Amino acid sequence: MYLEVADAFSKAPPPTQSGRGLAAVELYSGAGGMSLGLAEAGFEILRAYDHSAAAVAAYNRNIGYHAVAADLTNMATMISQLVALRPDLVAGGPPCQDFSSAGPRAEGDRANHTRIFACYVSCIGPEWFIMENVSRARNSDAWKDARAMLSRAGYGMSEMVLDASFYGVPQKRKRFIVIGRRGERDNFMDASIRNAAAPEPMPLRALFGSSIGDHFYSHPRAADRRGVWSVDGPGPTVRNARRPQPRSYEPHPNDSNFAEAQAIYMRPFFDGRGVWSLDESAPAIVRTSREKPRQSYLDKPHHGDPSPASTAYVLTQSDVSLIQGFPVSWDWSGSLSRDVDQMIANAVPPPLARILGSEILKRHFGESSPEVPGNFGQWLAKTGKRPQVVANVKWRAKQAWQLLGGRDLRCRGAEALALEEAMSREGLPCAKKSDFRRALRDFRDWQENVSSKRGRHPAR
Secondary structure, rough: OOOEEEOHHHOOOOOOOOOOOEEEEEEEEOOOHHHHHHHHOOOOOEEEEOOOOHHHHHHHHOOOOOOEOOOOOOOHHHHHHHHHOOOEEEEEEEOOOOOOOOOOOOOOHHHHHHHHHHHHHHHHOOOEEEEEEEEHHHHHHHHHHHHHHHHOOOOEEEEEEEHHHHHOEOOOOEEEEEEEEEEEOOOOOOOHHHHOOOOOOHHHHHHOOOOOOOOOEEEEEOOOOOOOEEEOOOEEEEEEEEEOOOOOOOOOOOOOOOOOOOOEEOOEEEEOEEEEEOOOOOOOHHHHHHOOOOOOOOHOOOOOOHHHHHHHHOOOOHHHHOOOOOOOOOOOOOHHHHHHHHHHHHOOOOOHHHHHHHHHHHHHHHOOOOOHHHHHHHHHHOOOOOOOHHHHHHHHHHHHHHHHHOOOOOOHHHHHHHHHHHHHHHHOOOHHHHHHHHHHHHHHHHHHHHHHHHHOOOOO
């Protein structure tokens, strides 16, 4: 159990972009991908904690000297410090190896960090939290326990598996994201996060242009998967090791086509594809992503590769860092190359974190509000309401949420009281107040009717 503070507490955190004043603390920060994105969105990062001294050093060189090496299992020591910081948001990506398809299949001790994260949030009591993990964590026992703790602590949660290629990163990186807020209903941010996604996945060409060729090789790690990928699509998931491109690699039918001799190789997962075109997304980054193809891959290429792996461009560490969303100026010096590869692979892509942080800030300041689902209107129609009446009720429900500052409160009594106060501040006439009350009451009646049938709150 240890806590190395050094001079971290004596140096100020980086200034926020918008100056809106919400403060954040990050647990399991790694090299700082989440913190960078949140700071770009407008959060003030008070502190960040990670067990890795190398990751903390990289964080402090690039974001600000307020990251601390700490043993987060030592909750008795850490809780009092974190409570004293009084953050508005606690963020974190607990270790995920025990959930990931890239590592052990069974849940182990590291999965307990998901429970530990929930304990910290429950004890600190920030208004918001955000958690990132691998997609497999969603159905884990650890998350089931953590979710129960957070729900009992009063948090409503939006739980989503997001593909980072739709959120500013040119790789098919699917991650389990949970956004929580005290007093909210579950699924309260689902529509906002969905609507923040790009219409198409980000291609590698959007990041690199034509400067590194049209394709790259990622060594396949699953049967019948390709190794050649386009830079105009998301790449394969970045993993924690890189492998050389096999010289005997032969094209795979699913590999992207290319006109130039150059291609990009990324070590694939299991027996998957390794060569990728500029015109598609790459697979998710792992530590081994930038290894050259091995002879075994060259001898037996993936049938989906668009070109021979022997001609594909092999990614550099700087390339992999860019694909993960770090800026060109990011300084990885001072650490072993293998450790840097691991830090890059473990990081939350900063562009994804920035988009999530921006949506949280919009909701916090009442600049966004929940959407009215279409099936609410269908339910109203079945009760005998005419189309114009249905449209009016939906509009008034939306207006009521705007009066509530975008809040989707779990407690109907608290919601009714907050609505009365908001309408009084606005000086609304009695007739309009009555319309808003009735519209919100109709929506909650519908929501509870659907919940009773499904055994849960309906997704927005």
